[in-house]
Amino acid sequence: MRSLHGGPTDITIHRPDELSDSLRHAWHRAMDESPEYANPFLAPEFATGVGRHRGDTYVAVLHEGGEPVGFFPYERNSFGVGRAIGLGLSDLQALVHRPGVTWDPQELLRACGLSVFEFDHLVAEQKPFGRYVTGTFASPVLDLKPADGEYAEWLRGAYPGLAKTTLKKERRLGRNVGEMRFVFDERDPAVLRTLMRWKSAQYRRTGRMDRFARPWIVALVDDLFEVREEYFTGVLSVVYAGDRPVAAHFGPRSRTVFAAWFTAYDPEFRYYSPGLIMHLRMAEAAARHGVTLMDMGRGEKEYKDWLKTRELRVGEGFATRPRHPVAAAHRLWRRPVRGLRNTVLAHPTLREPADRLLKTVGTLRSSARADAVGPTADSTAPPVR
Structure with a gap:
């Protein structure tokens, strides 16, 4: 010093x-x-x-x-x-x-x-x-306040335009796969590994840099998962169908702010809109835990426009x-x-072609990787730091 x-x-x-x-x-x-x-x-x-x-x-x-x-x-x-x-x-x-x-x-x-x-x-x-x-x-944010009733009542009051379709998909998920349940603060590190595996595969599919291919980032997330302090707690949230994780999110919260960070889901269940279900469930649960603001971070995404109450x-x-x-x-x-x-x-006219190009590159990269290491490439856990 x-x-x-x-x-x-x-x-x-x-x-x-x-x-x-x-x-x-x-x-x-x-x-x-x-x-x-x-x-x-x-x-x-x-x-x-x-x-x-x-x-x-x-x-x-x-x-x-x-x-x-x-x-x-x-x-x-x-x-x-x-x-x-x-x-x-x-x-x-x-x-x-x-x-x-x-x-x-x-x-x-x-x-x-x-x-x-x-x-x-x-x-x-x-x-x-x-x-x-x-x-x-x-940087879109959600202003949160706890509801008096259950999740479905909160959803109908906060997002009436999304409530009917979202609840219908949740019920269908429960019928087709297993009873749907949500855990706001999951402490099983094995599920965190699943989230990182999903996210790593998503990065590769979409042609983005795979953050979880960097050992120091994996180690940082592992460490932050263990932090349980008043001003910083690593929160792992999970949507389950029966005992099977369908979607997961890891991000930090302070006393009053919850930061959306890493969200991913099992692509097999993409037709149930698991990412949207995850964010809605997190928002409702975070409000019950004393959070007043959910920060979704800089970047344009359709779901952020649906959910935001304002922008920073x-x-x-x-x-x-x-x-x-x-x-x-x-x-x-x-x-x-x-x-x-x-x-x-x-500029959407530039962003959409660029996004398509990245996805094409990601598909070619994933195919080449599969040819090199066999059919289990996407099921291999990212490196442990």
């Missing part, structure tokens, strides 16, 4: 797993005092989890009058290139601070030894980073040190790639 001074605010640098109990308590207090920071991805437990599996992870702690008032988790490579902690996995990023705290981004970057700081899900209220934002995007805004961009050669090179390399991706995602 080292201490640096930047005007009225002192900044100390820590490893996530070396934070004292008093610093963690102060971080939790900042989450409580500002609703925009109540998301579990902004909790110290998430930073600590990532830090166990990513080498160069740090937390800058801002102090005023000797009191910790702000927390900035980040990753840094040997060239001083920084990124939001868990970039590519985290659905929300921020310098978590108590109300009224301000900071200078340039002083922060110097204190952290960063030439550039890259983010892609920055909380919109992070005004000091505002001039570095290159684009803002919708998140930003992406690069905070850079002026005239720093590493920062300039990093932006020249990264920004065109992001710009092309965002252009495709923002």
